[in-house]
Amino acid sequence: MSRERKPHTPDDHTQPKGRRRRSARGRWTAAAIAVALTMATPTTPAAADQQPRQFLYVAAESEVVVIDTETDTPTAGVPVENPGSLVITPDGRHVYAAGSKGMVIAIDTATNTVTRPIPVAPAPSSMAITPDGARLYVAHNASDIVTVIDTSTNTVIAVVPVGGHPDDVAVTPDSRRVYVTNTNANSVSVIDTATSTIAATIPLGDLPKGVAITPDGHKAYVACSGSVAVIDTTTETVAATIKDAPSDNPPMVSPDGTRVYVAAWRGLLSVIETATDTVMSTIRTAVEARAMAITPDGFRLYVASWIGVTQVIDTATNQVLADIIPTGWPPRMQITPDGSRLYIGASSWPLLAAVDTKLNRLVNILNVGRVYGGMAITPAPPKVKTSVSLTASPDPVTAGTFVTLTATVTETPAPAKAAGRLSSTPTGNVTFFDYTATLGVIPLTNGTAAFSTSALTPGPHRITARYNGDDSHTASRTPPFILMITPPAPDTPPCAEPIEGEEPRPCPQKLHKRDQHPRSPHKRHQSCSASHRKPPCHHTGR
Structure with a gap:
């Protein structure tokens, strides 16, 4: 049943009828949020030129609520009993919701109606869809199986036995492998999508939970109790175990694949460099981190905790920029494809917070009911992937003399000239870094940006260049480049x-x-x- 919902604004201080305030340690109620943000001004996100609207799907108390992200307005509610995990097809045409009574509900996004309820085993939990959109994989942690659904017919085509208590599911970018963490079995099951059979079982450390795969598909990172396991997806073996990266939540891979973020409950966020599989930085955050979200360009990371705060982290400097708003618990988050809006919901309050990511401020509050499950958003038109190369001249260089850093941004792979395509050359800016310190921000000219400096001190310098992307190209970053600055000759x-x-x-x-x-x-x-x-x-x- 579809129905209009009136969005709350920060000026609406009243609490919905029948809702009791929670005042447990550090927990924020809906009324407290409204009071804390009375100075905020509700705004409407500016729509990008010629970009289709994105719609946010929220698993609320007894329905999936549909929100127009251009206006921050709830537009429909699709009845689903106790919806949990939500996933959306790559073409944005269908949303799948895990129901509580052995059902996966297929929703047509054009009409926001139920296409078909799909009977599955009890307690469907985590779900993942292949990048080609052909298959949906549903983990059942009560029955130790994974259900395989053909999305073209919305029917079950296979049931794959896995290890004890499957907790999380991830699919490789080529849609050939599915990785399932088995918490009670201390292992990962690898499913061959062509045959719907187990291709490998990989033993791991204690209590493997979340799993994330790099954009190139070469590595899978698994958060275990007190460590992170790195799986080589070519050999299906553990390539490394990162002991100094405690994690109590699923890992998050940066869009360019150069970083992995893992958060621990005791207030530590570890930043792993994927080139070396070592911890490059540890960030102090609020305790009891529960959810993370990263902007599509990878520039900002949001970490929400159980104690009622969401923190903004600059991924270039690995510094906490702000504590933007009080939040409910346990938090769920979703960022729009253009990165302009962050939505935060929780089961402890009946409201959904809309945050302007440029201002790092709450700008709207929407009455959607308590968010017990996940969130999913219709995708934006695909962008062309890019890669960045970096050179230095001269190399090495004597201290006090100029060195020129040159970054070249190219499309990956280089595309054929399509009919009607005006340009295939990336535009925008490149930021040069010496470790985490910003050296300079240079605009691209014909795909190239050059920065010159004579201020580098003697010794090794860890140089990287980051392309920020544009309307049609993804952001990307170079691997670290060690530039040696030699001392000047004796006078x-x-x-x-x-x-x-x-x-x-x-x-x-x-x-x-x-x-x-x-x-x-x-x-x-x-x-x-x-x-x-x-x-x-x-x-x-x-």
Whole structure:
């Protein structure tokens, strides 16, 4: 049943009837949020030119609520009993909701009506859809199986036994493999999507929970109790175990695949560099982190905790920028494809917060009911992937002299010229970093940006370049590039300037062997520092 819902604004301080306030430690109620943000002004997101609208689907108490993200307005409610996990097809035509009574509900996004309820095993939990949109994989943690659904017919085509208590599901970018974490079995099951059979079972550390796969599909990162396991997807073996990255939540891979973020309940966020599989930074955050979301360009990471705060992290500097708003618990988050809006819901309040990511401020509150399940958003038109290369000239370079860093952004793979396509050259800016310090932001010219500096100190410098993307190209980043700055050569005293009334000192001469002998009758003029320009230094003689 569809129905209009009146969005709350920060000026609506009243609490819905029948709702009791929660005042447990650090927990924020809906009324408290409204009071805390009375100075906020509700705004409407600006729609990008010629971009289709995006709709947010929210698993609320007894329905899936549909929100127009252009106006922050709930437009429909699709009845689904106790909806949980939500996924959306890559073409945006269908949303799948895990129901509580052994059903997966297929929703037509054109009409926001139920296309078909699909009977599955009890307790469907985590779900993942293949990038080609052909298959939906549903984990059942009560029955230790994964159900495979053909999305073209919305029917079950296979049931795959896995390990004890399957917790999370992830699909490789090529749609060939599905990784399932088995919490009670301390393992990961790998499903071959062509045959719907187990291709490998990988033993891991204690309590593997969430799993995330890099955009190139080469690695899968699994959050275990107190560590992160790195799986080589080619060999289906554990390539590394990162002990100094405690995690209590599913990992999150940056859009460019160069970073993995894992959050621990005790207030630590570990930043893993995928090139080396080592922790490059540890960020102090609010305790009891529960959910993360990252902007499509990878520039901002949002971490929401159980204690009622959502923090904004600058991924370039790995610093906390702001505590933007009080939030409910446990939090769920979703970012729009253009990165302009962040939506935060929770089961402890009946409202959905809309945050302007540019301002890092709550701008709208929507009455959608308590959010017990997930959120999903219709995709934006696909962007062309990019890669960045980085060179330095000269390399190495002497301290105090100029070095030029040149970043070249190209499409990956290089596309054929399509009919009607105006340009295939990326535009926008490239930011150059020395470790986490920003060196400069340079606009692209014909796909290239160059930055020159003479301020680098002697020693190794870890240089990276990050392309911020544009309307049709994805953001990307270079691997670290070690630039060696050598110390300048020792100062050679110059010939002394003549002192008035005295003969000038000759330039230093190289001593021959016979002149170096202590008994040699020949004495050469000895050089002295420029600061000692006084007799006898400036006199000549034998």
